[in-house]
Amino acid sequence: MSGFGTFWGIGVGPGPAGYIPLAAVEALRLADVVFAPRARSAETSVALQCLAGIDIPAHKLREIEFNMDPDRGVLRAHYAQLAETIAVELRAGRNVAYLTIGDTLTYSTYGYILATLCELLPSLPQRTFPGITSYAAAAAAMGWPLGEGKERTLILPCPEEADALRRDIESHDIVVLMKIGARLPWVLDLLRAMDIAEHCAFARRLGLPDEMLSADVGSLNATEAMGYLATLLIRKTPREKRHA
Numbered sequence: 001m002s003g004f005g006t007f008w009g010i011g012v013g014p015g016p017a018g019y020i021p022l023a024a025v026e027a028l029r030l031a032d033v034v035f036a037p038r039a040r041s042a043e044t045s046v047a048l049q050c051l052a053g054i055d056i057p058a059h060k061l062r063e064i065e066f067n068m069d070p071d072r073g074v075l076r077a078h079y080a081q082l083a084e085t086i087a088v089e090l091r092a093g094r095n096v097a098y099l100t101i102g103d104t105l106t107y108s109t110y111g112y113i114l115a116t117l118c119e120l121l122p123s124l125p126q127r128t129f130p131g132i133t134s135y136a137a138a139a140a141a142m143g144w145p146l147g148e149g150k151e152r153t154l155i156l157p158c159p160e161e162a163d164a165l166r167r168d169i170e171s172h173d174i175v176v177l178m179k180i181g182a183r184l185p186w187v188l189d190l191l192r193a194m195d196i197a198e199h200c201a202f203a204r205r206l207g208l209p210d211e212m213l214s215a216d217v218g219s220l221n222a223t224e225a226m227g228y229l230a231t232l233l234i235r236k237t238p239r240e241k242r243h244a
Contacts, residue, residue, distance in 0.1 A: 004124050005095040011104040011131015013050030015207040024129040031097035033089050037066040047099040083116035103131040134231045135176045138203035142215050158183050162190045177232040185222040199235040
């Protein structure tokens, strides 16, 4: 026996409340402490908003301010500090749940937290629950298949250069573009220049009050659409009609 509490990583959202595995709901109820990351620029935790309708006593909830600094050294120090904060609870024998938006291990900062915790507490009892990716939720919201037949789908964070993205699009049938941020204006310009914008879809902040969905990005305003939690679904050619 390690004497530690159990650590659970739980993906919540993105999208309407209820996008969470039943097994993870049980873990939340068993947790003594529930950590929810909150972006430094945000007033509230999006992860907590995704738990709407699930009764978790307020005394269990603890928001952690998250720093998305581009400096890798700053980030490493930040992850180490977060992991140590969580480890304090686990060493005291308390069960801890850590929330992350979307799938726990798909382009998620949760992976860094888990790796650091396992170094700090090698015998830590832990379990990671899968969540719903942002692109799966976006595709479901718009009825937009992410791959049919033998179509090749690429999932990637947005490149820094338009030429790199063009090559990715030309070599795949579908491209799922994440971590777009301020690159959105030139990405949209590229899709229009390639004459494929009408086959592409965009989603931002699914399930939240300022949700934005577009099944044709040809007329999408980049200035209005830019922001956190955005995903682009890019199709190189029109969808093939496969039904009778």
